[in-house]
Amino acid sequence: xxxxxxxxxxxxxxxxxxxxxxxxxxDRSAKARARVGLAxxxxxxxYAVIAGRLVMFAVNGDGHGARRTASQDAIATARPDILxxxxxxxxxxxxxxxxxxxxxxxxxxxxxIELLTATLPDVDAGEVRDRLSSRKGFVxxxxxxxxxxxxxxxxxxxxGIGFLRxxxxxxxxxxxxxxxxxxVNIDNQGIAGIEKWLDxxxxxxLHRAGFATDRQQEPxxxxxxxxxxxxxxxxxxxxxxxxxxxxxxGLVSNVNTGEIIAMVSVPDYDPNNPREANDPTRIxxxxxxxxxxxxxxxxxxxxxxLDSGRATVNTLYDARAPxxxxxxxxxxxxxxxxxxxxxxxxxxxxxxxxxxxxxxxGVEAHKAFLRKLGQLTRLRTELPESAEPLVPKxxxxxxxxxxxxxxxxxxxxxxxxxxxxALVNGGYLVPPTxxxxxxxxxxxVAKQVVKPETSYSMxxxxxxxxxxxxxxxxxxxxxxxGGKTGTSEKVVNGRYSKKQVLNSFTAIMPAxxxxxxxxxxxxxxxxLPETHxxxxxxxxxxxxxxxxxxxxxxxxxxxxxxxLPPSExxxxxxxxxxx
Amino acid sequence: xxxxxxxxxCALVFAAAYVYRIKMESTVRTxxxxxxxxxxxxxxxxxxxxKAEWAKLESPKRMQELAxxxxxLRSIEAIQYDSLKNLxxxxxxxxxxxxxxxxxxxxxxxxLEALAAAASEDETLTGSIPQPEGAR
Numbered sequence: 001x002x003x004x005x006x007x008x009x010x011x012x013x014x015x016x017x018x019x020x021x022x023x024x025x026x027d028r029s030a031k032a033r034a035r036v037g038l039a040x041x042x043x044x045x046x047y048a049v050i051a052g053r054l055v056m057f058a059v060n061g062d063g064h065g066a067r068r069t070a071s072q073d074a075i076a077t078a079r080p081d082i083l084x085x086x087x088x089x090x091x092x093x094x095x096x097x098x099x100x101x102x103x104x105x106x107x108x109x110x111x112x113i114e115l116l117t118a119t120l121p122d123v124d125a126g127e128v129r130d131r132l133s134s135r136k137g138f139v140x141x142x143x144x145x146x147x148x149x150x151x152x153x154x155x156x157x158x159x160g161i162g163f164l165r166x167x168x169x170x171x172x173x174x175x176x177x178x179x180x181x182x183x184v185n186i187d188n189q190g191i192a193g194i195e196k197w198l199d200x201x202x203x204x205x206l207h208r209a210g211f212a213t214d215r216q217q218e219p220x221x222x223x224x225x226x227x228x229x230x231x232x233x234x235x236x237x238x239x240x241x242x243x244x245x246x247x248x249x250g251l252v253s254n255v256n257t258g259e260i261i262a263m264v265s266v267p268d269y270d271p272n273n274p275r276e277a278n279d280p281t282r283i284x285x286x287x288x289x290x291x292x293x294x295x296x297x298x299x300x301x302x303x304x305x306l307d308s309g310r311a312t313v314n315t316l317y318d319a320r321a322p323x324x325x326x327x328x329x330x331x332x333x334x335x336x337x338x339x340x341x342x343x344x345x346x347x348x349x350x351x352x353x354x355x356x357x358x359x360x361x362g363v364e365a366h367k368a369f370l371r372k373l374g375q376l377t378r379l380r381t382e383l384p385e386s387a388e389p390l391v392p393k394x395x396x397x398x399x400x401x402x403x404x405x406x407x408x409x410x411x412x413x414x415x416x417x418x419x420x421x422a423l424v425n426g427g428y429l430v431p432p433t434x435x436x437x438x439x440x441x442x443x444x445v446a447k448q449v450v451k452p453e454t455s456y457s458m459x460x461x462x463x464x465x466x467x468x469x470x471x472x473x474x475x476x477x478x479x480x481x482g483g484k485t486g487t488s489e490k491v492v493n494g495r496y497s498k499k500q501v502l503n504s505f506t507a508i509m510p511a512x513x514x515x516x517x518x519x520x521x522x523x524x525x526x527x528l529p530e531t532h533x534x535x536x537x538x539x540x541x542x543x544x545x546x547x548x549x550x551x552x553x554x555x556x557x558x559x560x561x562x563x564l565p566p567s568e569x570x571x572x573x574x575x576x577x578x579x
Numbered sequence: 580x581x582x583x584x585x586x587x588x589c590a591l592v593f594a595a596a597y598v599y600r601i602k603m604e605s606t607v608r609t610x611x612x613x614x615x616x617x618x619x620x621x622x623x624x625x626x627x628x629x630k631a632e633w634a635k636l637e638s639p640k641r642m643q644e645l646a647x648x649x650x651x652l653r654s655i656e657a658i659q660y661d662s663l664k665n666l667x668x669x670x671x672x673x674x675x676x677x678x679x680x681x682x683x684x685x686x687x688x689x690x691l692e693a694l695a696a697a698a699s700e701d702e703t704l705t706g707s708i709p710q711p712e713g714a715r
Contacts (some may be wrong), residue, residue, distance in 0.1 A: 088634060088637075089630060089631065089634040092627055092630065092631045092634070094624075094627060094628045095624040095627075095628070170631050172631050172632075172634035172638055172639065173634070173635075173638045173639075173640065174638070176638070176639070176640055209589055214599050222689065224714060226638070226639060227639050230638075230639035230640055230643070231639070234640075234643065432633075441650035477658070478657030478658065479657060550654070550656070550657070553656065553657070554655065554657075554660065559662065560657040560658070560660050560661070562658075
């Protein structure tokens with residue numbers, strides 16, 4: 001302001017031009033100063049942005065080096081290890097080199113092919129030629145070669161041939177856990193069993209995003225015990241050979257937590273060689289197959305009557321003559337010819353008696369009870385393979401009669417195991433799981449389906465059956481085994497066959513406070529001289545079960561107890577006290 | 580003014596050198612980090628393959644085959660298990676706590692020289708029954 005006063009007056013021409021250019025009352029120097037200020041601010045902003053960006057680069061570092069190493073291996077992405085309940089490795093990743101070629105960079109194709117086929121004798125020369133003559137930039141020549149082969153090929157020094165390190169899935173225990181754990185394809189994606197379950201639970205998404213390249217993933221711990229699994233498989237293989245059965249299957253489950261400790265279905269396959277898995281005789285019979293469980297189902301029928309409160313183990317049922325319904329006649333294996341109490345229906349495995357028990361309850365009650373025990377709906381576990389039970393569409397009295405002794409309805413064996421677990425563990429229906437689970441967690445998902453008193457009676461019946469019924473051959477001293485046998489005739493050409501049977505044996509141990517349930521199934525066992533030609537369950541499935549129990553009980557940490565009183569005194573008396 | 584300029588130029592050169600050194604150092608360290616990471620990865624892979632091998636060696640199937648081939652053992656029976664509860668009670672100890680070890684003192688009290696002298700005189704000192712005449 002002050003220098004405006006001291007400044008000499010401008011000549012009038014200049015004033016005129018200024019007025020024309022800027023307007024009358026504008027101070028040019030002030031304006032110039034403002035412009036310079038604006039320029040300063042603009043430039044400092046630009047420099048600040050540049051500086052900020054530099055800081056960001058410095059902080060984030062260049063991910064370039066890391067990306068370079070990551071791209072050199074891990075085409076097939078990493079999977080978490082799978083451990084058994086004791087921490088033994090069931091499946092793990094091992095890095096193996098794979099051989100690839102870049103056809104555009106190979107100078108002498110014939111020489112390369114000749115050298116390669118000389119080093120890798122199992123490679124087909126024609127195929128290698130086809131691949132190398134293609135115009136692609138990258139072709140696989142052989143996946144998963146050995147370290148020695150890699151060294152040899154490296155020494156050959158062929159241009160345009162290189163190695164990538166891939167993760168290869170290996171199963172150290174081989175076929176022992178095959179059905180349970182499933183397997184992966186060449187790109188390390190799970191295509192069966194627990195491996196597939198892993199993929200469907202987020203691992204596949206990780207793969208797609210490219211994160212699952214390192215082995216930094218938490219291992220997955222299963223409920224299975226490798227030692228028990230092996231013992232079960234070993235005995236089943238022996239039994240399958242001995243009785244010339246078509247197949248054998250076995251399952252050990254924890255009664256209280258629903259964990260599956262072992263699951264074997266032979267014939268099985270080696271997950272390290274998944275091609276065998278496509279053979280239809282090697283399916284997992286315990287989850288993918290459905291079977292008429294035969295007399296095993298009588299446990300459910302009797303439990304229904306006991307749970308309603310309308311019957312006790314001493315209620316009499318008429319088994320004097322075969323049961324006639326319309327044109328159908330229900331026989332017992334040998335006619336009892338008298339009225340028998342319920343416990344004898346169980347130990348003699350009387351079809352007529354079981355049918356009468358079911359009839360006394362009515363069709364609707366029977367259906368409702370089986371639904372409550374989860375026998376009518378598809379059972380879903382972690383395993384992707386599951387089967388829908390075959391239930392009659394129109395369920396009349398005849399269906400109830402046959403289903404009472406386990407014919408006319410087919411369930412997955414795992415499903416029957418779940419039902420029987422509920423009958424003996426105090427009445428809780430616990431959905432089975434292949435993952436480790438504590439008692440508390442199991443109780444959260446459990447549902448009370450039968451009364452505890454019913455459970456006591458069922459334990460008593462099972463134990464009684466091992467003391468003087470059909471399961472005597474599995475009464476291993478010291479472990480207080482209880483059990484129920486089942487012999488179901490298979491349907492051949494629309495008729496039940498007498499010669500082809502599916503035998504099962506369900507055991508609980510110890511019967512006074514069950515911890516584990518064992519299921520043994522033999523498909524079409526043959527009669528032997530030592531079984532006197534009999535093919536019923538008591539002659540093959542039960543002794544097999546006995547051998548299995550003898551081997552696995554110590555592994556399961558069961559303490560042998562001798563000199564225990566018979567079941568009337570130990571189980572029945574205890575249940576009366578608790579009431 | 581000139582001194583200030585000189586000072587600023589010196590500071591500039593110094594700063595440039597300093598920044599260059601830091602940059603160099605960080606590059607070296609980054610490289611060593613990368614190398615270490617690659618090393619760790621390699622070690623981990625090696626551990627994994629060793630573990631897999633170990634699991635294969637100790638798999639129950641293999642153990643059973645080996646045991647059947649090399650050992651003459653039978654599988655254990657329930658009766659062979661027992662609990663510590665069922666052990667017979669410990670026999671009463673005659674030595675009071677604080678007493679010297681009874682067997683030790685007995686051995687120490689033996690006069691070795693006297694023994695040797697006796698042994699040379701009398702063959703029957705060891706307690707064994709002397710061979711009867713004409714036993715052969």
